[in-house]
Amino acid sequence: MKLLIDKIEKEGTVLANDVLKVDAFLNHQMDPFLMKEIGEEFARLFSSENITKVVTIESSGIGPGLMTALALQVPLVFARKKKSITMQQDVYTAKVYSFTKKEENEISISHKWLEAGDRVLIIDDFLANGQAALGLLSIVEEAKAEAVGFGIVIEKAFQEGGNLLRERGYRVESLARIQSLKDNKVTFVEETLHI
Amino acid sequence: MKLLIDKIEKEGTVLANDVLKVDAFLNHQMDPFLMKEIGEEFARLFSSENITKVVTIESSGIGPGLMTALALQVPLVFARKKKSITMQQDVYTAKVYSFTKKEENEISISHKWLEAGDRVLIIDDFLANGQAALGLLSIVEEAKAEAVGFGIVIEKAFQEGGNLLRERGYRVESLARIQSLKDNKVTFVEETLHI
Numbered sequence: 044m045k046l047l048i049d050k051i052e053k054e055g056t057v058l059a060n061d062v063l064k065v066d067a068f069l070n071h072q073m074d075p076f077l078m079k080e081i082g083e084e085f086a087r088l089f090s091s092e093n094i095t096k097v098v099t100i101e102s103s104g105i106g107p108g109l110m111t112a113l114a115l116q117v118p119l120v121f122a123r124k125k126k127s128i129t130m131q132q133d134v135y136t137a138k139v140y141s142f143t144k145k146e147e148n149e150i151s152i153s154h155k156w157l158e159a160g161d162r163v164l165i166i167d168d169f170l171a172n173g174q175a176a177l178g179l180l181s182i183v184e185e186a187k188a189e190a191v192g193f194g195i196v197i198e199k200a201f202q203e204g205g206n207l208l209r210e211r212g213y214r215v216e217s218l219a220r221i222q223s224l225k226d227n228k229v230t231f232v233e234e235t236l237h238i
Numbered sequence: 239m240k241l242l243i244d245k246i247e248k249e250g251t252v253l254a255n256d257v258l259k260v261d262a263f264l265n266h267q268m269d270p271f272l273m274k275e276i277g278e279e280f281a282r283l284f285s286s287e288n289i290t291k292v293v294t295i296e297s298s299g300i301g302p303g304l305m306t307a308l309a310l311q312v313p314l315v316f317a318r319k320k321k322s323i324t325m326q327q328d329v330y331t332a333k334v335y336s337f338t339k340k341e342e343n344e345i346s347i348s349h350k351w352l353e354a355g356d357r358v359l360i361i362d363d364f365l366a367n368g369q370a371a372l373g374l375l376s377i378v379e380e381a382k383a384e385a386v387g388f389g390i391v392i393e394k395a396f397q398e399g400g401n402l403l404r405e406r407g408y409r410v411e412s413l414a415r416i417q418s419l420k421d422n423k424v425t426f427v428e429e430t431l432h433i
Contacts, residue, residue: 075308
């Protein structure tokens with residue numbers, strides 16, 4: 044997606060350890076127009092799939108997830124990273140390890156907001172090792188809903204998450220696929236440059 | 239705001255200890271159309287204020303904040319609740335105690351995304367004791383930006399947060415003001431019923 048790739052090239056910065064910092068427009072400051080375009084692109088890509096629910100994970104998935112849900116005219120459900128006292132029992136849970144934050148979180152979704160028969164589009168800001176995606180997937184499966192596919196804003200194609208999901212037969216649509224962050228430089232996988 | 243009040247009446251539930259659970263449409267499952275209407279209403283209310291930035295706090299502020307930022311055509315900045323390793327130094331911070339979650343968080347915003355001269359609209363899902371609002375306000379002040387006002391989705395008018403802010407001279411616009419949650423029943427302040 045050209046608009047996104049331009050943003051990454053202009054405003055993204057590469058830190059050590061293959062961390063791409065996109066806090067200028069995605070996960071700290073957020074560009075609402077870009078989020079809207081991203082949501083509409085995911086909705087277009089999955090338009091024939093009769094999605095009934097968009098599922099993401101707090102916090103950085105909420106922006107793109109909400110705009111996708113708006114464009115698809117379905118509810119968004121965001122997994123919480125820790126049980127709050129207002130959430131109580133009756134939740135599906137999964138453990139997710141974040142390599143970026145070096146911590147394990149329990150993510151959860153209330154039984155009430157996912158049902159058998161739901162056709163779920165999973166949205167997230169990043170796909171790297173796939174931990175968050177697999178955690179969300181296991182929750183969707185536990186609810187006996189169907190994961191129709193994954194809409195990812197930025198995929199680190201040099202890490203294993205994308206392959207793990209595609210090998211299991213899932214459709215993964217990433218709007219920017221990064222081949223390498225070596226030498227403080229972002230190199231994109233060719234195919235995503237011309238959308 | 240009638241649409242919001244209808245939602246609260248139909249889908250909200252009152253728990254013990256004056257907790258209003260709105261996880262059906264606001265802070266777990268999210269109704270994207272309602273969020274869009276809320277954002278457009280805040281944008282309309284503050285349209286003459288030359289807002290340059292919308293500021294909120296993760297996670298539940300992001301939905302209404304993003305839609306407000308989209309309608310105002312300005313960036314959204316959401317305060318993080320804990321420093322992540324990609325955020326590092328150079329942040330404004332404030333301590334915020336959550337009575338709902340019974341925990342204290344440090345919230346922070348990078349120096350890069352708030353500047354002197356910014357005219358900031360602070361958005362949040364709830365205003366109760368005002369801890370989160372005051373934390374965001376202190377960050378905006380530390381950045382020498384100007385807090386133009388507060389856009390609150392649901393104000394618990396029986397708690398002190400709204401008065402604390404109004405007494406300090408701030409404009410607080412709440413789309414639903416709750417007078418009482420006694421006897422498991424939501425009673426609204428009259429004035430918000432007819433918007």
